Amino acid sequence: MKKKILFLALLCPLWVLAGNPGFGDRRYSISGLVEYSYNPTWGHHANFDVQSLLPVNPYLEMEARLQFSTANVHTGVVQVRPKFELPVGELFLETDVLCKLVARSRMTDMDVALALGYRMDYVSVTLGVFSRVMSDWDRDWHTTDSYMVEPFNLLYRLEVFGRPQNNPWNISFLFSNVDDYQIERMWQPLFALGAWYDIDDHWRINAGVQCKPTGMFHLDATFYGITARAGFSYRF
Numbered sequence: 001m002k003k004k005i006l007f008l009a010l011l012c013p014l015w016v017l018a019g020n021p022g023f024g025d026r027r028y029s030i031s032g033l034v035e036y037s038y039n040p041t042w043g044h045h046a047n048f049d050v051q052s053l054l055p056v057n058p059y060l061e062m063e064a065r066l067q068f069s070t071a072n073v074h075t076g077v078v079q080v081r082p083k084f085e086l087p088v089g090e091l092f093l094e095t096d097v098l099c100k101l102v103a104r105s106r107m108t109d110m111d112v113a114l115a116l117g118y119r120m121d122y123v124s125v126t127l128g129v130f131s132r133v134m135s136d137w138d139r140d141w142h143t144t145d146s147y148m149v150e151p152f153n154l155l156y157r158l159e160v161f162g163r164p165q166n167n168p169w170n171i172s173f174l175f176s177n178v179d180d181y182q183i184e185r186m187w188q189p190l191f192a193l194g195a196w197y198d199i200d201d202h203w204r205i206n207a208g209v210q211c212k213p214t215g216m217f218h219l220d221a222t223f224y225g226i227t228a229r230a231g232f233s234y235r236f
Contacts, residue, residue, distance in 0.1 A: 039225025
């Protein structure tokens with residue numbers, strides 16, 4: 001009996017570190033969120049987000065995200081994530097394509113990112129690179145005067161969770177230069193607090209607040225704005 005108790009005492013800490021390979025119960029889901037945001041560039045505005053998660057198989061998942069804003073700035077993101085379970089945690093590779101349509105200024109921001117990440121129950125770390133093309137809708141296509149290319153930028157993301165990611169409720173802190181709808185230069189980080197609560201096996205409440213650089217093409221990047229968000233997810 002004493003040997004069994006000792007064995008369990010040694011096993012439990014390892015189980016906690018390794019966690020559940022689901023990492024937040026990542027099932028087929030669709031989410032809708034409403035955001036209130038203010039920054040010195042666009043003033044007060046609201047954003048409406050639609051997100052979907054598609055776990056194709058145990059080794060691959062995809063995400064699609066759309067954001068429509070009363071500031072007349074709209075964003076679409078597609079993310080493909082191969083993942084590999086390790087004895088402790090999970091290794092993953094992310095490929096992102098982000099397109100931001102700044103209709104109010106008739107400009108486009110197109111980003112392509114590739115990053116390597118590792119996550120355990122309480123921590124998720126991502127490091128990678130991205131390229132950006134910024135263009136004017138009214139530019140002369142026979143010249144390069146109205147668009148700019150940034151071929152290499154660093155991408156980083158550190159998220160810390162208060163409880164294991166497969167817990168029915170959680171809080172998190174994010175330090176990064178990328179979020180669901182925005183990629184900034186490496187010296188312009190954003191900060192975020194997030195939370196979720198599972199009402200039942202299907203419905204989840206999501207909420208959060210962000211402090212992040214403002215402006216488009218970093219015109220007012222020394223100023224920060226605030227965004228608060230709330231919404232629901234339905235998991236199939």
